[in-house]
Amino acid sequence: MLDERDRKILDLLQIDAGISVSDLAGRVALSVSACSRRIQRLEDDGYIARRIAVLDRGRMGVPTTVYALVKTAHHSDEWIEIFRKAVSDIPEIVEAHRLTGNYDYILKVVLPRVEHYDVVYKAIVRKVELFDVSASISMEVLKSGTGVPVRYAQ
Missing domain, CATH: 3.30.70.920 (Lrp/AsnC effector binding domain/regulation of amino acid metabolism (RAM) domain)
Known part of the structure; x- marks a missing residue:
C-alpha cells in the first residue's frame, strides 16, 4: 500500500528521474537511506517500470x-x-x-x-x-x- 510520501516520490521521479536521492529525500522529509529504500521497494513492486531519458x-x-x-x-x-x-x-x-x-x-x-x-x-x-x-x-x-x-x- 502506498502512502503520500511514496506518491510524492513517484511524482518527483516522473518529473526528473535523475534527481539525486539526497535532494529527493529532502523534498519528501526522509533520510537519504529511508528514501533510497522506498525507491528500491517502488521498483521491486513494479510501480517504477524503468527510468529513461526523454530526448528533445x-x-x-x-x-x-x-x-x-x-x-x-x-x-x-x-x-x-x-x-x-x-x-x-x-x-x-x-x-x-x-x-x-x-x-x-x-x-x-x-x-x-x-x-x-x-x-x-x-x-x-x-x-x-x-x-x-x-x-x-x-x-x-x-x-x-x-x-x-x-x-x-x-
Whole structure:
C-alpha cells in the first residue's frame, strides 16, 4: 500500500528521474537511506517500470508528429502478430494502440518532416495488408508528457 510520501516520490521521479536521492529525500522529509529504500521497494513492486531519458525531438531531428488511423479487414491472432512486429520494427512509430470504434489502430509517428510519412507508410504496407489508413498531422502540441497521475495508485 502506498502512502503520500511514496506518491510524492513517484511524482518527483516522473518529473526528473535523475534527481539525486539526497535532494529527493529532502523534498519528501526522509533520510537519504529511508528514501533510497522506498525507491528500491517502488521498483521491486513494479510501480517504477524503468527510468529513461526523454530526448528533445527537435534536436533529434524528428519534430513532426503524424497520427495514422488504421482499419483492417483481418483480426486473426496471426495477423495481429504480423502487424505488431511490423510497427515494432519501424523506429518512427513511437506508439501503437488498438482501438474501439471506427478504426482498429492508431499509430503515433515522429518524423523529420511530413514528406517522410510516405516512407513509413510504404514500410508498413510492404509487411502487412491494411484496409484503410488515414493520417493526420499534428499542428500544435497543447500538452505532452510521459507522467501519469499518482493519486490512483494503491
